[in-house]
Amino acid sequence: MFYLIIFIFGAVFGSFFNVCISRIPKKESIVFPNSSCPNCKTKIKPYHNIPIISYILLKGKCAYCGSKIDIHYFLVELLTPVLLILLYAGQNEQISLVFFKYTIFISFGLIIFFIDLYHYIIPDKLSLPLIVLGLIFSFLPNTDIGWMSVGIGALSGFLLFLFTAFLFQKTTGKDSLGGGDIKLIAAIGAFLGVWGTLFTVLFASLIALVILIILRHDNKKPFPFGPFLISGAITYILAGNTLIELYLRLYNIY
Numbered sequence: 001m002f003y004l005i006i007f008i009f010g011a012v013f014g015s016f017f018n019v020c021i022s023r024i025p026k027k028e029s030i031v032f033p034n035s036s037c038p039n040c041k042t043k044i045k046p047y048h049n050i051p052i053i054s055y056i057l058l059k060g061k062c063a064y065c066g067s068k069i070d071i072h073y074f075l076v077e078l079l080t081p082v083l084l085i086l087l088y089a090g091q092n093e094q095i096s097l098v099f100f101k102y103t104i105f106i107s108f109g110l111i112i113f114f115i116d117l118y119h120y121i122i123p124d125k126l127s128l129p130l131i132v133l134g135l136i137f138s139f140l141p142n143t144d145i146g147w148m149s150v151g152i153g154a155l156s157g158f159l160l161f162l163f164t165a166f167l168f169q170k171t172t173g174k175d176s177l178g179g180g181d182i183k184l185i186a187a188i189g190a191f192l193g194v195w196g197t198l199f200t201v202l203f204a205s206l207i208a209l210v211i212l213i214i215l216r217h218d219n220k221k222p223f224p225f226g227p228f229l230i231s232g233a234i235t236y237i238l239a240g241n242t243l244i245e246l247y248l249r250l251y252n253i254y
C-alpha cells in the first residue's frame, strides 16, 4: 500500500521536476502554474497533464498541434517514483530522516541531470542550496553521515575538481570540468561524505570514459559530466554498500 502512495507522490513530484527542467535554464518562474505547449502555445488542460499516463495516451505528442513532447517529461515522471521506491525499500521501509535526506538529493539530482544534459550548465540555484542542505543534515541527530565525514568529503571533492580543472587548463589550454561540476561535487560530498564522494568520482569517471569511447566523442564538443556524477551518487545511495561488498568479495578481501 505504502509503495503505491510513494509511486503516486513520486510521479506528481516528477511532473513538477519537469517544469523545473524546462523553465530554470530559461530563467522562467517555476511557480507560475499554467504550462503551455512550447510549439503552438496552447494552454495544457489538466487531463492532458496526468503524470506518465498522459504521455502514453498522447503518444508523446501535443494534443493540439501534434509536435513532439520531449522524452524527459516521461522519463522523469517514471524515474522519480521508481528511485523513491528503491530508496524506501533500501531504508527497511522506514520513512526516516535519512529517507527524507536522500529524497531531496534525488529530486535535485534528477533536475540537474537533465538540465546539464541539454544545456551544459548546472545552475547555482540548484547546486548551492544542495551544499547547504547536505551540511544541515550532517548536524541533525539520527543522520547517517556526520559533519566530519561530510566536511572532508565536500572539501576534498571541491579541491580535487578545482585542481584537475586548473591542471587541465594549464597543460592543454582547454576547459575540462566547469564551475558547475566543481560545486556539484561539493554538494555530493555534503550528502555522501568521504567514501560516497570517492565512489561517485570513480564511478562517474569510469562510466563517462566508456561512453566517450563508445560514442567516439569529438573532443572539441562539450561533454556534460554532471549526469555521470549524479548517476554515481544515486547508485551509491541505492546500492553502494552492496556493490562495495561484491567488489571486496571478488578479491577475497572480505
Ligand SMILES: [Zn+2]
Pocket (backbone or CB within 6 Å): 037, 038, 039, 040, 041, 042, 062, 063, 064, 065, 066, 067
Ligand atoms: Zn502544441
